[in-house]
């Protein structure tokens with residue numbers, strides 16, 4: 001019973017989740033959404049998992065484009081995992097509605113809390129708290145795999161009502177502004193022109209004129225560029241010089257480069 005696990009990742013949380021799920025499920029393949037193109041996106045698997053990070057309490061633009069392009073196969077089982085920093089809000093409801101609008105069904109969806117990579121609002125938190133989240137995530141991934149293997153159908157998980165109302169409202173306001181939020185990125189004197197920021201960007205949003213990055217205003221706010229810069233030379237606004245960088249500790253730069261679109 002083959003499962004394709006489509007994942008979208010910037011700093012490795014969703015890549016790691018997809019990899020863990022594949023191990024638990026057995027007959028499963030991980031497929032980076034960033035390397036899918038065209039429409040329809042076809043899969044020969046009997047089940048599809050969609051694993052993605054929650055961006056500003058909603059779906060990343062690239063994930064929306066992916067589900068809109070996914071081939072409609074009514075007999076296939078679909079489930080989703082929304083990786084978040086503790087506030088999934090109504091993201092999985094948004095996904096379910098989007099898929100249903102395209103004739104696809106979402107049988108169930110799970111939220112999975114991981115350390116935050118959204119450095120404009122702070123670092124990932126103390127190591128002990130991160131470790132607790134990793135451990136809880138490992139346990140939950142086991143339960144998600146069991147539910148997916150049993151083809152369970154149940155309501156998607158969601159945050160409390162206040163979160164769904166307030167944060168979904170914020171998401172609606174912010175969504176159109178996300179592509180130009182990269183105006184707050186800047187680079188300090190530590191930049192050595194290595195080009196890693198450009199290479200890890202899943203949306204091709206970075207150029208390197210004069211060997212310093214320039215952001216092109218079709219940003220996804222995945223934070224891969226700032227988190228993977230080996231010199232910690234990229235900043236966002238005024239506060240990030242003092243915030244700790246984060247990527248999933250079991251995901252390497254090489255693995256991220258292997259799932260980023262080649263240009």
Ligand code: SF4
Nearest residue numbers: 191192194195197229
């Ligand atoms: S990854 Fe960092 S050091 Fe390398 S070019 Fe980009 S900003 Fe400069």
Ligand code: SF4
Nearest residue numbers: 201219220222223225
């Ligand atoms: S510019 Fe940075 S934050 Fe924006 S999509 Fe690219 S890697 Fe992600």
